[in-house]
Amino acid sequence: MCRCSGSRSRAPAPRASPPPPRPAPPEAVGLRYTGTLALLVKGAVTGRAYALRPGAARQDCDPRDVPAFLKSPLFERLPG
Numbered sequence: 001m002c003r004c005s006g007s008r009s010r011a012p013a014p015r016a017s018p019p020p021p022r023p024a025p026p027e028a029v030g031l032r033y034t035g036t037l038a039l040l041v042k043g044a045v046t047g048r049a050y051a052l053r054p055g056a057a058r059q060d061c062d063p064r065d066v067p068a069f070l071k072s073p074l075f076e077r078l079p080g
Contacts, residue, residue, distance in 0.1 A: 028060035030078035031069055044068035 033039075033052040041050045043065035052059060058078060061069060069075045 026063050029063045029066045030058045030080060031061050031066065032057070032076045032078055033059055033074060034076060035074040041069075 033054070033056060035052065036054050038054065039052045041052055042048070043050060043062060045064040045068070046062045048062060048065065050059060050061065050065075066077070070077060
């Protein structure tokens, strides 16, 4: 006879370990966007969204994304 009273003991569900802490962000690199249209661009390496506006003096970028931006003539690396 089946005793399906729902009183079965269940093994506890394994707990997921917390995600590892994020590394500190690298030092930002300043770029100037020289285009004439406002854009939202995704960083090639980090996937970070960059809101670009014409005439903005400086756009701080993750150094890992900079090489991809500099392939375009619409970006200039700023000193410092």
